[in-house]
Amino acid sequence: MPDHPALQLHIPEPKHRPGEAADFSHIRLPKAGSVERPLITTSAYDIRELAFQLIRVLDDEGSPKGAWDPGLDAETLKRGLRAMLLTRAYDERMVRMQRQGKTSFYMKCTGEEAVAVAQAFAFERNDMFFPTYRQQGLLIARDWPILDMMCQVYSNSGDRLKGRQMPVMYSSREAGFFSISGNLGTQISQAVGWAMASAYKGDTRIASGWIGDGATAEPDFHYALTLASVYHAPVVLNVVNNQWAISCYQGIAGGDESTFASRGIGYGIPALRVDGNDFLAVFAVTRWAAERARSNLGPTLIELFTYRAAAHSTSDDPSRYRPADEYEKWPLGDPVDRLKRHLVAAGAWSNDEHQAMLAEVDAQVRDAGKQAEELGTLNHGPRPDVRTMFEDVLKEVPWNLARQRKELGL
Amino acid sequence: MPSMNMVQALNSAMDVLLERDPNVLIFGEDVGYFGGVFRVTDGLQKKYGRQRVFDTPIAEGGIVALAVGMGAYGLRPVAEIQFADYIYPAYDQLVSEAARIRYRSGAEWWCPITVRAPCGGGIFGGQTHSQSPEALFTHVCGLTTIMPSNPYDAKGLLISATEDDDPVVFFEPKRLYNGPFDGHPDRPATPWAKHPMSEVPEGHYRIPIGKASIVRPGAAVTVLTYGTMVHVSLAAAAETGIDAEIIDLRTLVPVDIEAIAASVNKTGRCVIVHEATRTSGYGAELSAMVQEECFFKLEAPIERVTGWDTPYPHAFEWQYFPGPARVGEALRRVTSDGGA
Ligand SMILES: Cc1ncc(C[n+]2csc(CCOP(=O)(O)OP(=O)(O)O)c2C)c(N)n1
Ligand SMILES: [Mg+2]
Numbered sequence: 001m002p003d004h005p006a007l008q009l010h011i012p013e014p015k016h017r018p019g020e021a022a023d024f025s026h027i028r029l030p031k032a033g034s035v036e037r038p039l040i041t042t043s044a045y046d047i048r049e050l051a052f053q054l055i056r057v058l059d060d061e062g063s064p065k066g067a068w069d070p071g072l073d074a075e076t077l078k079r080g081l082r083a084m085l086l087t088r089a090y091d092e093r094m095v096r097m098q099r100q101g102k103t104s105f106y107m108k109c110t111g112e113e114a115v116a117v118a119q120a121f122a123f124e125r126n127d128m129f130f131p132t133y134r135q136q137g138l139l140i141a142r143d144w145p146i147l148d149m150m151c152q153v154y155s156n157s158g159d160r161l162k163g164r165q166m167p168v169m170y171s172s173r174e175a176g177f178f179s180i181s182g183n184l185g186t187q188i189s190q191a192v193g194w195a196m197a198s199a200y201k202g203d204t205r206i207a208s209g210w211i212g213d214g215a216t217a218e219p220d221f222h223y224a225l226t227l228a229s230v231y232h233a234p235v236v237l238n239v240v241n242n243q244w245a246i247s248c249y250q251g252i253a254g255g256d257e258s259t260f261a262s263r264g265i266g267y268g269i270p271a272l273r274v275d276g277n278d279f280l281a282v283f284a285v286t287r288w289a290a291e292r293a294r295s296n297l298g299p300t301l302i303e304l305f306t307y308r309a310a311a312h313s314t315s316d317d318p319s320r321y322r323p324a325d326e327y328e329k330w331p332l333g334d335p336v337d338r339l340k341r342h343l344v345a346a347g348a349w350s351n352d353e354h355q356a357m358l359a360e361v362d363a364q365v366r367d368a369g370k371q372a373e374e375l376g377t378l379n380h381g382p383r384p385d386v387r388t389m390f391e392d393v394l395k396e397v398p399w400n401l402a403r404q405r406k407e408l409g410l
Numbered sequence: 411m412p413s414m415n416m417v418q419a420l421n422s423a424m425d426v427l428l429e430r431d432p433n434v435l436i437f438g439e440d441v442g443y444f445g446g447v448f449r450v451t452d453g454l455q456k457k458y459g460r461q462r463v464f465d466t467p468i469a470e471g472g473i474v475a476l477a478v479g480m481g482a483y484g485l486r487p488v489a490e491i492q493f494a495d496y497i498y499p500a501y502d503q504l505v506s507e508a509a510r511i512r513y514r515s516g517a518e519w520w521c522p523i524t525v526r527a528p529c530g531g532g533i534f535g536g537q538t539h540s541q542s543p544e545a546l547f548t549h550v551c552g553l554t555t556i557m558p559s560n561p562y563d564a565k566g567l568l569i570s571a572t573e574d575d576d577p578v579v580f581f582e583p584k585r586l587y588n589g590p591f592d593g594h595p596d597r598p599a600t601p602w603a604k605h606p607m608s609e610v611p612e613g614h615y616r617i618p619i620g621k622a623s624i625v626r627p628g629a630a631v632t633v634l635t636y637g638t639m640v641h642v643s644l645a646a647a648a649e650t651g652i653d654a655e656i657i658d659l660r661t662l663v664p665v666d667i668e669a670i671a672a673s674v675n676k677t678g679r680c681v682i683v684h685e686a687t688r689t690s691g692y693g694a695e696l697s698a699m700v701q702e703e704c705f706f707k708l709e710a711p712i713e714r715v716t717g718w719d720t721p722y723p724h725a726f727e728w729q730y731f732p733g734p735a736r737v738g739e740a741l742r743r744v745t746s747d748g749g750a
Binding site: 128130160161162164165169171172173178179181182183186189190191192193194195196197198200201207219220222223224226227230391392393394395398399400 | 435461462466467469471472475476477478479480481482483484485499502503506507510511512513514515516517518519520551552554574575576620664667
């Protein structure tokens, strides 16, 4: 027998678990402004290094640095700040309402608000989104009424989805926000199909799809990259690497071996990795990718590096699997604070104005909340008409459903 | 009227669809330049261009996902899965996505897609080129499942399927592509040209979804069947001399319950024939429906003649295949007085 070493099985494990102190010192953080900004016409091959970098614009003092600074005016940034604050206030209220038994379930995006909000700002209003359940900020940034979103969460009489979907699985054709699926990953490849259809029709609208770090392991992610690459689809594909998939750290999805952005390299897709908590950087990178798509230069893969500050959902308790101080130690901070600091440093914002904005979004959420509750909550008040349960399975109600509706006495 | 085999009829359907509606796109593995491994899309890329008829990577889940996304945009894609045996990677996109989008979005979006897949055995394809997975789709609310048995129906149904605003899974019994098959592999193959249903108009026509066809009227027993087994059942009736009423369901869901009930209530007897494996097969659903609709008229137990509950075996294809002898025995049992 040759003298081979005994084989060893590797099961990835996060560096720290509950009871231990979190430590992010292994993470390489390039300085703000240090990463080059290539022309959108640069080949994927020539910029492959960007998949291992981290594009950052805001430095620790909140001043924008380098070629990726999008140079947004203060008014736009204030609108971005407001959309993030509104998203956060909305999340806070809906979790409270879930705790009070007014709905069954809720999912926050706390700490990740810049991802959806800055990205929505970087697209045109009629570009099409194929999101996951953690991009409520896309709807809010497109000024979609939170009352409508609350009605969905409550499955009440105002729910346009007629109580058919679990909370947070929004759909808004008007807002270009595709119906959210509970089946992870399916939307990312559909986004490619939509983008190809738009290209086939000679339209000018592009598509964008989102997927979590955990869900990149699904085949749909590979389908999306392959198909987008083969057909040069005008699509922006986003991996939101918030480092957790319920209780599994990103190493379980393969994140320890290479960056999620680097997945794009093998497909010949330009891949950028961006500080997902830096509103300016997220905007700039997304705009760069959108311009590529709009100029018939094909797809871009973006990894948004962020941190899931809250529990996975109201059904989850992260203290059982990750250190309690992880968010505190997380070096990229909070996207709201960082944008605020930037605006203050630029002389365009003050603490007082910020407090006033906080109060204003709180009031907006409270008012919408009251209106929503008048339209019912999951177990109280008016609900969608139960007859509608049998509708929309197909365009016309087929005989079996007509019979079943009768059987239920309707 | 031209005579077409099933391949030509399906090709003609897609030709008509492409001609009439710029939103129709056709794609799948080998369907573009080459025209499909069964030649069903032959010549279409040449005629309509690569933008409308194109090859895809070998990614069934991705193919259906593209169709779903295109459908959401407003196109009417017809995707091919090269063999029904390879539709499973696309199952999630069909079941969780295509079939649910209308419902889950409150009809904000829908999914006007058609997924074609050659199915069934009788071609020595072994377990990976012979399956009939229709029951995995008939079980899914929101999907329409179709399986034609002849060129005329195939064309009219594919046009209806494509023009339908909801997702359709369209199974094509590959053993029927080039001729009707009566289940006697030892006899010379007959081409479609001699069959009346091979007369296919060149233009646009529809066969309604959800309507069965009585292919042989009779009084002694009702046979509920579809696909290749329509021809096998006809052979069994001829060989036994039993006056069977043979119903080609054509659409499995939504099924033509009225035609089924009217026939079984008339004959009082029912045999269900399909090529797919028995347990939880579509025959089980048909049997339950007949029981619910016709119990008091039934004069004998309902019988099922199906593929065995094994993978499709390469060497024992004809022992597996529910041929005319097995169907004939069931017809005899169900119609003999003491048979019950
Ligand atoms: C196909 C599928 N498998 C499993 C689940 C259950 N599930 C829901 S969310 C989730 C974790 C997803 O993590 P990630 O993709 O990183 O997204 P995040 O929740 O962090 O935004 C899992 C396993 C699911 N919804 N769908
Ligand atoms: Mg995650």
